[in-house]
Amino acid sequence: MQISSEKKTGLSGWTMLVMAIALLIALPIISVLSGLFADARSVWQHLAETVLSTYVINSLLLMVWVALGVGVIGTGTAWLVTMCRFPGSRILTWALLLPLAAPAYILAYTYTDLLDYYGIVQMSLRSWFGWKTMQDYWFPNVRSLWGAALMLVLVLYPYVYLLARSAFLSQSVCTIEASRSLGCSPWQSFRKVALPLARPAIVAGLSLALMETLNDYATVQFFEVSTFTTGIYRTWFGMGERLAATQLSAFLLMFIFALILLEQLSRGRGKYYQSSGSQSIQKYQLRGLRAIAALLFCLVPLLLGFFVPGGFLLKMTLDNWEQAFDQRFWDFASNSLIVSGLAAGVAIVIGIILAYGLRLNRSITMRIAAYVASMGYAVPGSVIAVGVLVPFGLFDNAIDSWMRSTFNISTGLLLSGTIFALIFAYLVRFLALSFNSIEASLTNIKPSLDDASRSLGFGATNTLFRIHIPLLWKGVLAAAILVFVDVMKELSATLIIRPFNFDTLAVHVYNLASDERLAEASGSALAIVLVGLIPVMLLSWQMEKR
Template sequence: MKEKNNFWKTSSGAVALLLVLPILAIFITAFGEDTEQLFSHLMNTVMPTYIFNTIALVAGVLLLSLILGVPSAWLMAMCRLPSERVLQWALVLPLAMPGYIVGYIFTDWFDFAGPVQILLRDLTDWQAREYWFPDIRTLGGAITVLSLVLYPYVYLLCRAAFMEQNVSLLQSARLLKCSPWQSFFRISLPLARPAIAVGLSLVAMEAIGDFGTVSYFAVNTLTTAVYDTWYGYGNLSAAAKISGIMLVFVILLLSTERYSRRRQKLFQNQFSSREDFRYQLTGWKKWAALSWCWGLVAIAFIFPLGQLCIYAYKYFAQSWTAEFQQFAINSLYVSIAAAVIAVAIALVVNFYYRLRADRVALGFMRFSSMGYAVPGTVLAIGVLGSNSAIEHLVNDSIKAMGGTPPGLFLSGTMFAIIFAMVVRFSAVAIGSIESSLSKVSPSLDMAARTMGCKPNAMLIKVHLPLIRRGALIAGLLVFIESMKELNAALLLRPFNFETLATYVYNFASDEHLELAAMPAVLLVLVGLIPLVLVNRSLEQVH
């Protein structure tokens, strides 16, 4: 048994080291040669602007996501509204829309030559210089677009937190004649602070790592700085230094979020019988609440998806090409490979933790999950750096033995992009399988060991049948995330290789959104699957 445990310990440790290697490579690459002059030049010229834009972008997206997400969550959890069963999951749908796609559509609508300004000029007979209209391709436009697609993180977690709050507290508030507004500010909002903090931290990490939206809106952030330094200047080490700055931002953000909740210990009973205690909105309050919720869904999801469907129908013949079919197959190949590998990794680290449940096993799990907090552009730098180190080691070793070095056998290949997807999204699979394994009673492990089952047999005969659904969901989630990943795919794709995400980005960047509509619709429909799963799980729990 001890030998078997050593096998699982070695496997889990090797997996954790492999997944954390790109993050270490970022800092190692940052101290490479020929970076000081370029990096100093960037710091003295454009980097202050990039840093300011990044901070302003994150702050703006956090504020607007808070304004959009928290009231919507409270209305769905605490009020009775017509069509609420549809609204409670419809408010999550914008999460399926990639930010850069919404950005392209909004630009198409609100630019000078777009239908909104054309209608305004037709109605008023104004000329171009006789009126002011906000420019969508600005920092404010990027903040608005990203907030519309990211607020569901706050909405989902806050809605769950509001539904879990102790019903006796709400009863007491009503007995004390508290209005719904007072109850929200004095009871519901303070109790939901941990959920709000977690939701905002997810929003902030997504905003920091966004590339497609900010680059299209010509907003220079640290993410675009990494891309420009790598591709424009051809300097990987300088790009790694900028990536290190971004990692520090992410670490500070997560540390601040945890530190702010260090002394919070909230124990609540299940929010049972909530049907009897929700507020019945009537009159203008009901219509205001419905207008708020349905307006948010329409602006962030229904109208953009409708526009994409119109484009896809009109330009079907131009879109349905051999290239599109090939790139769809490429996306399937990469995503399936990443999903299978990520699920295998999750099984290894989770099962070792199941066997030992000590700090070492827990550390392996946490290290294996670190990649999810790293923006895709930054991770691409780390993957390239780690691949280069391995290639140099192998080539030097073979050359020393008198053989012919294979050259670049990892960089610029399918391995690089799949490896990046696995490092970034293994945390999703690890979390899903960890949740499934936690529901398996330890007594089953004891019974299996009593019957002489070794760890390998116990995993195959006992655990896998019981966590099969969790493993399938884990693979599905990794598959969908990999299908939509743009940043890492843009930087690591092999020559003449495109995924659906890069295909859409390239067409839309060239102002040919119509030809990108069909793959964009496909990406959105694929992205709806995890939202349906999440909403069903919430309904089952509550």
């Protein structure tokens, strides 16, 4: 009876804790959505008459181009390395993930420096062909909508590649062999059998890529492409209209939710599961021109998305070593390490609480709370930044007003513009990475261990610390690395929320590159890419191991 009472108390306590965390994490999103009902007709009318249509059209066009690019490259490369054998296919299996390490804005800065009028490419062309001015030749302007789309495609196609390859690997051998026995060529097997079966995974990868596209700020801002993210920043800081910026954020948030709903509805009532056997699929052997074409199709996005910008940054860093690694670099690097470490640590603690609370009580209420707490990953950083600053500003103003009227003391800003607000924004944005990793590891622990611990008189909390946490270290480590690296690369939320005189490596790169000083920013940009390689290499190692 005593054990049952303790169990009930533990469940009640953990449930309340999870609900409180979910409500706190959802506060920025609720704050943004509440802006839909605020009265800002004059400013909103001005936006609608001037720039709103531009934001909508550019955002939609960017999404279309990115979806086409990542869909073709991600799905095509996944099929080739999974179902075909050609020179280099084994290495490409994990190498195709490398562009995930480089943020799109770093590629934008690098390729602009390479392809502008005084860049290496155009200077070489003028030298080879004797051209003197721009009147003698035509060269595409990378600072454009298509340029921004290309940068995003090169770093986001691994989302589709990873999920599509997993889907192709899990497809039934019997299905593929049946298509071959019916006379289907490799292309026909791909188009008629493998592609329809992998559609849910491909659509999921596309959804992730499109969410990251809508989250991007630095790339589109540097290429002078007006989208919702640039509009939110300009409305907040340029026009000083926080309410209008909140409504723009709410509009973008509704767009994101519609995208998620569309992805779910696109599956319909279709069934995509198969009975997979242990027999391995006989790969198609490609030779001659087909092998060369397959190799080039996989190699080009890898070279453009990782090796070309990475090599250029490395050369620029070595040529400008003292400028790239001056005292400011180490100051900004320490700032990045501090906020990334703090965010990762807090995300781990809260991720464990959420995952363990869900393990103790899998009611519909707890599942909804866990989903709400982890939905911030689908929300752009600029939207989360607005959602954090609005309630924090109201709290600061309320405390300051009360202190003034009661004690004639001004408290100023207690939360807004502090590291606490920045860490909270990171937590809202990246908690899903921590929760999903820990929850997946927790499901591998047998429930019988919980029952054995309870039978020995241990409550839920003691069971967590004595049994589960020692067994969760791999999932905890993976979650910490993922959150740490994503915080290092995050720019849009950092730009809006960061305290005064507190810049991270990402902000440092953005500021210098915006002033056309990429040589000074090369060391910081290279450091971000190298840090981003850590989870990519771990992911590649897991794929090879499996």
